[in-house]
Amino acid sequence: xxxxxxxxxxxxxxxxxxxxxxxxxxxxxxxxxxxxxxxxxxxxxxxxxxxxxxxxxxxxxxxxxxxxxxxxxxxxxxxxxxxxxxxxxxxxxxxxxxxxxxxxxxxxxxxxxxxxxxxxxxxxxxxxxxxxxxxxxxxxxxxxxxxxxxxxxxxxxxxxxxxxxxxxxxxxxxxxxxxxxxxxxxxxxxxxxxxxxxxxxxxxxxxxxxxxxxxxxxxxxxxxxxxxxxxxxxxxxxxxxxxxxxxxxxxxxxxxxxxxxxxxxxxxxxxxxxxxxxxxxxxxxxxxxxxxxxxxxxxxxxxxxxxxxxxxxxxxxxxxxxxxxxxxxxxxxxxxxxxxxxxxxxxxxxxxxxxxxxxxxxxxxxxxxxxxxxxxx
Amino acid sequence: xxxxxxxxxxxxxxxxxxxxxxxxxxxxxxxxxxxxxxxxxxxxxxxxxxxxxxxxxxxxxxxxxxxxxxxxxxxxxxxxxxxxxxxxxxxxxxxxxxxxxxxxxxxxxxxxxxxxxxxxxxxxxxx
Numbered sequence: 001x002x003x004x005x006x007x008x009x010x011x012x013x014x015x016x017x018x019x020x021x022x023x024x025x026x027x028x029x030x031x032x033x034x035x036x037x038x039x040x041x042x043x044x045x046x047x048x049x050x051x052x053x054x055x056x057x058x059x060x061x062x063x064x065x066x067x068x069x070x071x072x073x074x075x076x077x078x079x080x081x082x083x084x085x086x087x088x089x090x091x092x093x094x095x096x097x098x099x100x101x102x103x104x105x106x107x108x109x110x111x112x113x114x115x116x117x118x119x120x121x122x123x124x125x126x127x128x129x130x131x132x133x134x135x136x137x138x139x140x141x142x143x144x145x146x147x148x149x150x151x152x153x154x155x156x157x158x159x160x161x162x163x164x165x166x167x168x169x170x171x172x173x174x175x176x177x178x179x180x181x182x183x184x185x186x187x188x189x190x191x192x193x194x195x196x197x198x199x200x201x202x203x204x205x206x207x208x209x210x211x212x213x214x215x216x217x218x219x220x221x222x223x224x225x226x227x228x229x230x231x232x233x234x235x236x237x238x239x240x241x242x243x244x245x246x247x248x249x250x251x252x253x254x255x256x257x258x259x260x261x262x263x264x265x266x267x268x269x270x271x272x273x274x275x276x277x278x279x280x281x282x283x284x285x286x287x288x289x290x291x292x293x294x295x296x297x298x299x300x301x302x303x304x305x306x307x308x309x310x311x312x313x314x315x316x317x318x319x320x321x322x323x324x325x326x327x328x329x330x331x332x333x334x335x336x337x338x339x340x341x342x343x344x345x346x347x348x349x350x351x352x353x354x355x356x357x358x359x360x361x362x363x364x365x366x367x368x369x370x371x372x373x374x375x376x377x
Numbered sequence: 378x379x380x381x382x383x384x385x386x387x388x389x390x391x392x393x394x395x396x397x398x399x400x401x402x403x404x405x406x407x408x409x410x411x412x413x414x415x416x417x418x419x420x421x422x423x424x425x426x427x428x429x430x431x432x433x434x435x436x437x438x439x440x441x442x443x444x445x446x447x448x449x450x451x452x453x454x455x456x457x458x459x460x461x462x463x464x465x466x467x468x469x470x471x472x473x474x475x476x477x478x479x480x481x482x483x484x485x486x487x488x489x490x491x492x493x494x495x496x497x498x499x500x501x502x503x504x
Contacts, residue, residue: 035416330418
C-alpha cells in the first residue's frame with residue numbers, strides 16, 4: 001500500500017508522536033499517552049490532523065440532483081451552509097463509505113470521504129456523474145484538515161478569528177460550515193470552518209491548503225495551550241468516537257453491511273422521488289425487516305466485568321454464537337469496557353445479557369443503547 | 378527510546394526478572410513492552426500459591442488499545458503479587474521497573490533469559 005504523509009508529518013515527529021498506518025497514511029497514533037489525550041478532548045481540547053480524509057468538490061447545475069442519485073440521502077434538500085451525514089452505497093445496498101457533504105452554494109458541495117475510501121469514492125462519484133451536468137474534482141491531495149475538538153474549542157478558535165467575525169463562529173450551528181478569517185502567522189486567511197467532529201464533543205474542523213497547514217497547526221497550538229489543548233492522535237480518536245457511539249468504516253461499516261443493520265436507516269431516504277444507487281436493494285432489505293425482525297443489528301455492549309471485548313470476538317448466548325464484536329475497549333471516560341457488535345435481532349434488546357468470548361473465557365456484557373457517552377449541553 | 382535496566386534479566390516476551398540470588402524474584406514487564414502496549418488499564422496476575430511455568434501464559438495485560446498475554450519468564454511458585462498494580466495498572470507505564478512490578482516467584486527453574494545488553498539490542502531499548 002502506498003505510504004502517504006500529511007503536510008503535518010514534521011509537526012508530529014517534533015511532538016514525539018508514534019505513528020501507525022491508517023488507510024495508507026502514516027498518521028500519529030499518540031503523542032504521549034492516549035488516555036491523557038482522550039481526557040484532554042473531554043475536558044479541554046485536542047488538536048487532530050485529519051489530512052488523510054478525502055475532499056471532493058461536486059459543482060454544476062445538477063450538483064444537488066446528482067448527489068441525490070449518488071448517495072443514499074437527499075442532499076438537494078439541505079440549505080447552503082449546512083452539512084449532512086450520508087452513505088454512498090453499491091447497487092446491492094452495501095456501504096462503500098460513510099461521508100459528510102457540505103453545501104457551499106446552490107450548485108456547490110464539498111464531499112468528505114474516509115481516508116481509505118477516498119479514491120474509491122471519487123471514482124464512484126465520477127462514474128455516477130455520467131448523465132448529470134456536474135464536475136467532480138478530487139482535491140484530497142492538496143487539502144489538509146485540522147480539527148480542534150473539546151469544550152474549549154470555541155474559545156481557542158476565537159483567539160485566531162478577527163473580532164468582527166466572532167459571531168460567525170459563536171453562532172455556527174452543529175453540522176454547519178462557514179468561510180471565516182483565521183490568523184495564520186498574523187496573516188488573516190479565509191478558510192472553511194465546519195462545526196463537526198468525531199469525538200462526541202463540541203468542536204471544529206478547518207480545511208486548509210497543504211502549504212499553510214503547518215503554520216495553522218502551530219498557531220492553534222500556541223493559542224490553545226493555555227486552554228489545555230494538546231495534540232491528539234488516532235488512538236484517542238478511536239476511543240472518543242466509540243464512546244460517542246459513532247461507527248467506523250472498516251469496523252462497523254463495510255460493503256457487506258447495509259444501513260438498516262447498522263442502525264443508519266434514517267440516513268437512507270427512500271422518500272426522495274428520484275432514483276439512487278442501491279435504492280431497489282435497500283427498499284427490499286427494509287421491507288424484509290433486516291435489522292428489526294430478521295438478521296443482525298448493531299448494538300452497544302457494556303462490560304459487566306473489567307476485561308474488554310475487542311474487534312472480531314464472538315458474542316454468545318448460552319454458548320451459541322449470536323454475533324460478533326466490531327469495536328471494543330475499556331472506556332476511559334466511563335471506566336468500564338464498551339463495545340459495539342452485530343448480534344441476532346432477537347438478542348438485541350436493551351438489557352439483554354450476552355457473553356463475549358474473551359480469548360477462551362466468557363465475560364458478561366449487557367446490551368445498552370448508544371451512545372455510551374453524551375456530553376452535557 | 379524505552380529504558381532497559383542493566384541489573385535485570387529479560388525474557389523474549391518482554392518480562393523482566395530481578396537477578397538477586399536468594400529468595401523469590403520480582404517479575405515485571407519492560408518499559409519497551411509497556412510503551413508498545415500504551416496506557417495499561419487492567420492487569421490479570423497469577424494467584425499467590427499457584428505455580429507458573431517458564432514460557433507459558435500466566436495472566437494478561439490490557440491497555441486501551443490492545444491486550445497482551447503475560448508469560449512467566451521462570452518456573453516456580455508465586456509467593457506474592459503486587460496489589461498496588463492491580464488497583465492502579467498505570468503504574469506499569471509510569472514505573473515499570475519499580476512500583477509497577479507484578480509478582481514474585483520462588484524459582485525452581487529459569488526459562489531462557491537475556492542480559493540487558495542482549496535484550497536492548499534485539500528490542501530497540503536504551504540501556
